[in-house]
Amino acid sequence: MRRTLPLAICLIMGIVMMVQFFVPHPISVGFYDLTTKWIRIVSAFALVLGVGSLILYHIDRLQRKRPGWAYSIVTLIALVGTAITGLGWGVKPGAPLQEIIFKNILVPLNASMFAILAFYMASAAYRAFRARTKEAALLLIAAFLVMLGMVPVGAAIWGKLPDVAEWILSVPNMAAKRAILFGVALGAIATSLKVILGIERGWLGGGK
Amino acid sequence: MHISTDIWTWVAVILTFGIFSFLWKDNPFYKFCEHLFVGVSVGYTIALTWYNSVYPDLITPLFRQGKPLYVIPFLLGLCYFFRFIPKASWLVRIPMGFVLGWASGVAIPAFFQTNVIKQIQGTLLSPALFARWDVFLWALISFIGVICSVLYFFFSREHKGALKVAAETGIVFLMIGFGASFGYTVMARMSLLIGRFQFLLRDWLGVIR
Structure with missing residues (x-):
């Protein structure tokens, strides 16, 4: 049950989505649109876990006074401050998140990081x-x-x-890229099939 | 020369120098900017996810429009939090199975169509290519390049005889491809660097227009 149910859900979703691709009926297309929204929602919950993990890591670093603990304060204040600004005033153009934080903090940091x-x-x-x-x-x-x-x-x-x-x-670059793309596609298809058929079970983790 | 008096321009300048200071060596100024970058990026992602996914795709249909079907992703998402309850932690596998199954099912036909079928279509020599000699020649070189590069990755037989010649030709194409990709990436990074210098010289110091 603990392993079979998730594997069954994975198998069913995999087969349904594969079949759906070849059925251009409005119901099939509607199902794809609906499940795409569901995936976005489920992924948002996963983001909560990721953010929680980051916050816990920095709080732990602060409490134990590990080397560089003071920088954790910067990360936590920046995270909370940006999130509150974004959630409070929105993310539309003209909002403080876009006009101040995005333009004057995020863009310079991001561009400089990649420029070096x-x-x-x-x-x-x-x-x-x-x-x-x-x-x-x-x-x-x-x-x-x-x-x-x-x-x-x-x-x-x-x-x-x-x-x-x-x-x-x-010409030559495109030829090499195409050969690599074939390999990538075949690898991705083989891995996806292994996941759907339950041959690849690493994602289930340890335990029962 | 008109140095900017805008406080936020100065903030952007200080952060730019903070990141560039890593070229000298790892230092506290860089570490401050690095940690600020992580915090701001995560905070920004939280706000974007809320307004672009959670609110329009979950809150509105489920709680405002009363569409019961949206209970399913809501419950699936909540299952992630069972990882904090050891006895029920296996329930985390349910949303993971759903997401992995969905993504794998979508990926198989999509990858096959875009990375295999379309690429083969683009490689094949069609009658239209014979209209001009140069177009035909480039298409023929591309065709030979794809075949030889694919054969280089064929390891089920020892590379000798005709296969060796083809594989060695494939290496030539692959090396040119890697070199071109490298050059392209370097130029993209250079473009960002020029952008930063333009910001410093134009927006901050006002020495260029």
């Missing part, structure tokens, strides 16, 4: 792109041409360079 990756990628590229083999040389040349072809200086060096970059992206 440019430096780390450059340093990683220096180590990885030393053309020791024929394959590494190909990778280096392709990356170099794409990067150069996407900036104005590339077009200034040679007018056709943006076209070369475009060609690399749309």
